Amino acid sequence: MPPNSAPLASPNTGAPTDKDSLVPVPAPRSEPANEHRFDIDLMRLICSCAVILGHVAGAFILAVDRQEENGPSAYWAGHIADGANQFAVPMFFAMAGWAVLMGAPPRDSARMWTRIIRNGTPLFVWTAAYLGWAWLRDDNxxxxxDLTVDALFGSVQPAYHLWFLYAYIPIIMALGFLVLIRAGQRPWGLGIALLVIATLPNILATISEFTDWRVPTVGWSFGTYSVVYAIGGAMLFALPKGLSRRGRWLVVPLMLAAMAGCIWWDTQVHYVIPNAHPFVAILTLSLLLLVSRVRIPERWRPRLTKLAAAAMGAYMVHVFFVEELVKRWVTDDYGPLTASGMLIAMVSMTIVLSYGASLLWGKLGLRRWLG
Known part of the structure; x- marks a missing residue:
């Protein structure tokens, strides 16, 4: 058939077809029903530990006031570790995109709101916990x-690491909204909520004009880079096959080169490298290809799933241990071996304490409140 010719007419059987119906046909799922992606569990665990690594590394960098001459061993130990973790935030966006668009798309608005509440409840519980902790230490x-009001609109000290959820929740809302629209539904509540988020800075600015109220910083938003990571991650995680063993080994040098690029940028240009930087994107892509569809031995799967379920809680609580333990023990006078040993010890301690606490409140049935 020539490219510009019309298709041949098909016989009219009287039965309605997709073209005859006004009801959109949902896109087919790329995942088999009830398939559990153990490689995604592994990636959640890796990213959670990477966030902890980055914040412990930050304690080493701050111990020398970000200046190499104040302690070169601590400075470089911190920056090398920090450069190795830069994939964590983009990968969380990638996994969010896969979950909403491919892995477990919402069937209706009620389920989407359940997902939003499941992420939002620990955000505010932990913000209150961190503010109360700082108040008891007289550190606010x-x-x-004022801090409580500010926390309604964006992350505050000392809960600085919770900024991510102020971007994560809006992006899963937006992706879920599109999925429901595609399925022929009319999620008015989600649409109104997204409109409020989009206009919130200007709403507050208008209120300020009439009341002279100091407008809080609004953190409820997401950038272009996070959308790209989410959509790209959904597509790549949904590929039916991962790389071959040889292909995975070929990705490793690319990943190490991207890590080196992140370290160079942090030490020679500006600390911290942006999440939208090409070095970070290459590092994220390399790790995704390395881990996606990797086969997890069956004997490891129950333990891996249990730890992956505790990953969010460990992320929430780990800053307590970084601030109260790591920053108290890290100094600027280490030699190379001592700095490396202390970094490994502090990261290991923080991971064990954070996951131990999360597993504990999981057994107590507090996962809904504490993550």
Whole structure:
């Protein structure tokens, strides 16, 4: 058939077809029904530990006031570790995209709101916990009332690591909204909520014009880079086959080169490298290809799933241990071997304490509140 010719008419059987119906046909799922992706569990575990690595590394960098001359061993130990973890935030966006678009797309608005509440509840519980902790230590830089109001709109000290959820929740809302629209539904509540998020800075600015109220910083938003990571991650995680063993080994040098690029940028240009930087994107892509569809031995799967379920809780609580233990013990006068040993010891301690705490409240039935 010539490219510009019309298709031949098919006989009219009287039965409705997709073209005859006004109801959109849902896109087919790329995942077999009830398939559990143990490689995604592994990636969640890797990314959670990478976040902890990055914050412990930050304690080493801050111990020398970000200056190499104040302690070269601690400085380089911190920056090397920090460069190795830069994939964590982009990969969390990639896994979010896969979950909403491919792995477990919402069937209706109620289920989407359940997912939002499941992520939002620990955000505010832990924000309150961190603010209360800082108040008990007399470490708040503002009155508690001001910090509480600010926390409704964006992350605050000392819960600095929770900024991610102020971007994560809106992006899963937006992706879920599109999935439901595609399925022929009308998720008005999600649409209104997204409109409020989009206009919130200007709403607050308008209120400020009439009341002289100091407008809080709004963290409820997401950038272009996070959308690209989410959509790209959904596509790549959904590929039916991963790389061959040889292909995985070929990805490793690319990943190490991207890590080196991140370290160079952090030490020679600006600390911290942006999540949208090409070095970070290459590092994220390399790790995704390395781990996606990797086969997890059956004897490891129950333990891996249990740890992956505790990953969010470990992420939430680990800053307590970084601030109260790591920063108290890290100094600027280490030699190369001591700095390396202390870094390994501090990371291991923080991971064990964070996951131990998360597993404990999981057994107590507090996962809904504490992550």
């Amino acid at each position: 830089d503002k009155p508690m009332t």
